Amino acid sequence: MSNPVLIIGAGVAGMTAAVELADSGIKTILVERQRSVGGNALVLYKAFPTDDCFYCFEGNRWRPGIRKCFYRSALTDQPNITLKMNSEVDEISGSPGQFTVKLNVGPVYVHPKKCTLCGLCMEKSQAFFLLSPQCQPQAVMYDPEKADDGTKQAEEECPTKAINLSAQPTEETVQVSDIIIATGYHELQPVNMDEYYYGKHPNIITQLELAKIIDPNGQSGGVLVRPSDGKPAKRVMMVQCVGSRDENYYPYCSKICCIFALKHANILTQERDDIHVSVVYMDIRTYDRYERYYRDARNSGVEFVRGRVSLVNPREDGTLDITVYDSLLNKYLKFTVDLFVLSSALEPPQGTDKLIETLGIKSASGFVALADPASENEVVVGDHVYACGTALGPAEVPESVTQARAVVSKILQNRK
Numbered sequence: 001m002s003n004p005v006l007i008i009g010a011g012v013a014g015m016t017a018a019v020e021l022a023d024s025g026i027k028t029i030l031v032e033r034q035r036s037v038g039g040n041a042l043v044l045y046k047a048f049p050t051d052d053c054f055y056c057f058e059g060n061r062w063r064p065g066i067r068k069c070f071y072r073s074a075l076t077d078q079p080n081i082t083l084k085m086n087s088e089v090d091e092i093s094g095s096p097g098q099f100t101v102k103l104n105v106g107p108v109y110v111h112p113k114k115c116t117l118c119g120l121c122m123e124k125s126q127a128f129f130l131l132s133p134q135c136q137p138q139a140v141m142y143d144p145e146k147a148d149d150g151t152k153q154a155e156e157e158c159p160t161k162a163i164n165l166s167a168q169p170t171e172e173t174v175q176v177s178d179i180i181i182a183t184g185y186h187e188l189q190p191v192n193m194d195e196y197y198y199g200k201h202p203n204i205i206t207q208l209e210l211a212k213i214i215d216p217n218g219q220s221g222g223v224l225v226r227p228s229d230g231k232p233a234k235r236v237m238m239v240q241c242v243g244s245r246d247e248n249y250y251p252y253c254s255k256i257c258c259i260f261a262l263k264h265a266n267i268l269t270q271e272r273d274d275i276h277v278s279v280v281y282m283d284i285r286t287y288d289r290y291e292r293y294y295r296d297a298r299n300s301g302v303e304f305v306r307g308r309v310s311l312v313n314p315r316e317d318g319t320l321d322i323t324v325y326d327s328l329l330n331k332y333l334k335f336t337v338d339l340f341v342l343s344s345a346l347e348p349p350q351g352t353d354k355l356i357e358t359l360g361i362k363s364a365s366g367f368v369a370l371a372d373p374a375s376e377n378e379v380v381v382g383d384h385v386y387a388c389g390t391a392l393g394p395a396e397v398p399e400s401v402t403q404a405r406a407v408v409s410k411i412l413q414n415r416k
């Protein structure tokens, strides 16, 4: 019998590959460093191109009525998927087709199949929490750093004995035939870009942080509020290309930030009352079918200013005075806003460089690169090594899903 396939990263791309390989009868080991699967998509609320809720979104099948939900696809019950949460790859050795992989497997404090989400432990101790009502596995999580007086009692009183506070990390060695890199992206935290004041004022946030605020499952129930005082925010300014197309940070275009900024601008202007949004940009890049988001934004009264932010001045009442140089009008414009939202670059997640080095594969701007850069739409990055989704660079979900399926089809062909 063939060895299983190792998939690193359980975002949309990694999960697609895992579910489809498993459905084809191939065993997979899905390694995820976080304590929940879903990756960045877990906190994105509505998704382009369909405007579905992310949990019920299957990227490239955007015909109404035939959607399938990843997040309820029984990842923990599928016998062909071994899910390792809170875990990372430590070492890879062996030869292509017969890799030996050492895994650092994190402690399982709450058994995902035993937890019934009764909520008792969360009443006893703040160390237990639910990441999101839709998180998978559907179980509470435990953060040892927040352990308090009620933690031990919660363990003792858990009705299903799901909690094990003395769980320890372990090391495991597995033999795998193929490796799929689906490690995704990280949103740049622009703390070093002094001009934007990020990290110094609570009402200056990134687009991912905005997505969490407008998510109905979030803390404010989807109401647009200022993080500084929880008051409703009415005036929003977004600024594009933060850390992208910038030789001091990332020279590349992050490709999808124009689209998600417009998605958010449309949600705010069309679904909420009296919210004014302005977008400061260099170019608006809404490729392919996404031009619709730009047209919709214009029709909804979103204000576009071509130029750059010159000055940000926080005021005592929590608002921000912002001066923008308008390069079309050749003059400075002044705005006062409640929220300043930075469309930050998408960068490779921490650890990508080590993975690339260990596997002896190529890198492109820090992301994983194709073995043959001339072959577009490819997913082969080494001998028996594949990559899909945003591990290959900024991409939307449909593209990530299509690449994951391309990987699956390559592996199936190789095994014939």
Ligand SMILES: Cc1cc2nc3c(=O)[nH]c(=O)nc-3n(C[C@H](O)[C@H](O)[C@H](O)COP(=O)(O)OP(=O)(O)OC[C@H]3O[C@@H](n4cnc5c(N)ncnc54)[C@H](O)[C@@H]3O)c2cc1C
Pocket (backbone or CB within 6 Å): 008, 009, 010, 011, 012, 013, 014, 031, 032, 033, 034, 037, 038, 039, 040, 041, 044, 046, 047, 048, 049, 087, 088, 089, 182, 183, 184, 185, 186, 187, 207, 208, 211, 256, 260, 263, 349, 350, 351, 352, 388, 389, 390, 391, 395, 396, 397, 398, 400
């Ligand atoms: C603000 C914003 C809004 C967006 N809105 C949309 C939208 O509306 N529609 C759309 O199509 N796309 C949207 N996107 C893009 C979307 O987030 C990505 O296309 C999608 O999340 C890519 O999935 P992925 O699996 O490639 O990567 P990720 O979601 O990044 O998942 C990667 C997973 O790998 C894990 N991982 C990373 N490194 C390791 C490691 N070394 N070991 C183990 N695990 C690891 C991570 O923890 C993560 O769980 C948006 C992006 C942003 C920033």
Ligand code: SF4
Pocket (backbone or CB within 6 Å): 110, 114, 115, 116, 117, 118, 119, 120, 121, 122, 128, 140, 157, 158, 159, 160, 161, 162, 163
């Ligand atoms: S008490 Fe036990 S079953 Fe109830 S939510 Fe906590 S871990 Fe889950």
Ligand code: SF4
Pocket (backbone or CB within 6 Å): 240, 241, 242, 244, 245, 252, 253, 254, 255, 256, 257, 258, 259, 283, 284, 285, 343
């Ligand atoms: S997609 Fe738009 S905001 Fe993002 S880097 Fe490219 S031009 Fe800038």
